[in-house]
Amino acid sequence: MAQVYQKIAEKMSSMSKAQEKIAKYILSHPNTIPFLTVEKLANLSEVSIATVTRFVTFLGYKGYPDFLKETQETIKEQVESIERIRIRDELESDTNRKLYEVFEDDVNNIRYTMEELNIFELKKAVNFLVNAERIYIVARRSAASLAIFFKYYLELMFNNVILLENIEQIPKHINRDTGEDVIIGISFDRYSKSTVDIFTHLKNRGAKTIAITDNMLSPLVPYADITLKASAGISNSVFKGSFAGPLSLINAIIISIENEKKDCYENNVKILEEALSKFELVM
Structure with a gap:
């Protein structure tokens, strides 16, 4: 789990009920959080803006912008990781395809030899x-x-x-x-x-x-x-x-x-x- 979400999960046991509501929403929607304003997160978590502000301070951030920046970095890393995996899979798929082509060439050579x-x-x-x-x-x-x-x-x-x-x-x-x-x-x-x-x-x-x-x-x-x-x-x-x-x-x-x-x-x-x-x- 990314560091920001790991931090939230670790501090759940010492949160107030209002903070828990925010934490649960964030952990349930990690890919949308980086795009939410403080007002929107407060509304979706059914808490006040002040509660969200205190929540991010409780986590150790200077304010909501710092918290948001880290969630955005996290999703950026995830996207880059997914892209690397996609490229790797494509390369491996291409390599595997070429390997199978070697066998196909051998089969075709035997077939041609037999036909001729x-x-x-x-x-x-x-x-x-x-x-x-x-x-x-x-x-x-x-x-x-x-x-x-x-x-x-x-x-x-x-x-x-x-x-x-x-x-x-x-x-x-x-x-x-x-x-x-x-x-x-x-x-x-x-x-x-x-x-x-x-x-x-x-x-x-x-x-x-x-x-x-x-x-x-x-x-x-x-x-x-x-x-x-x-x-x-x-x-x-x-x-x-x-x-x-x-x-x-x-x-x-x-x-x-x-x-x-x-x-x-x-x-x-x-x-x-x-x-x-x-x-x-x-x-």
């Missing part, structure tokens, strides 16, 4: 991978996180998965016969030159090529035997990457391969679980 999915091309990619002698994955910068995820699950089904993290790794693979190899290139807008260079090099060496990218203008597309599109954009942000769509696409590929190599996958997972348990690597 060419099932025939996906099945063809799965066939390439199932029959590959070696599987190379190349991705740079933030897309490298997708490559690491992809490699982890492919290794549960294949023993020949190689993540090419930089172009310096190429020489040790250059003399190999790559005719039965597959390279997966992952890159999105602001495309990585090194990803394109490695992808192109292995294409020229005879490897089958799968591009996971965001549109047909991607520099990976001209060198891809199979192009799988995934939406990777996010609106209203300097941060432009959303990998919900590409990750869902990669999950779809993994599940499709798992269905093709179910026995092998289940056996490898069993071996992995036994190793994790033996060395207490999980809780």
Whole structure:
């Protein structure tokens, strides 16, 4: 409670009956008091003007104008406080809205990726991978996180998965016969030159090529035997990457391969679980 009203409440027990009438009216109408003349307050409290004057003196004020000034300061503080709360709520509401927009962008990216999915091309990619002698994955910068995820699950089904993290790794693979190899290139807008260079090099060496990218203008597309599109954009942000769509696409590929190599996958997972348990690597 504001100081002036707190003061009145604390002194209620030592007030006369007439003063109590004034006090009760003031405490019941705190937002109108700052706009009342002494005559009006006396009339509404059903006491004399002299009683109101003695009342404010009893509270410690020099006169009614001093009392009125403090009530006006109090309501000013209340209005400012309410305005601050309103502005804060608006800001928080705007922040919350933007947070929800991030989730909406992810949902839209997954939906767009699903709608644009060419099932025939996906099945063809799965066939390439199932029959590959070696599987190379190349991705740079933030897309490298997708490559690491992809490699982890492919290794549960294949023993020949190689993540090419930089172009310096190429020489040790250059003399190999790559005719039965597959390279997966992952890159999105602001495309990585090194990803394109490695992808192109292995294409020229005879490897089958799968591009996971965001549109047909991607520099990976001209060198891809199979192009799988995934939406990777996010609106209203300097941060432009959303990998919900590409990750869902990669999950779809993994599940499709798992269905093709179910026995092998289940056996490898069993071996992995036994190793994790033996060395207490999980809780």
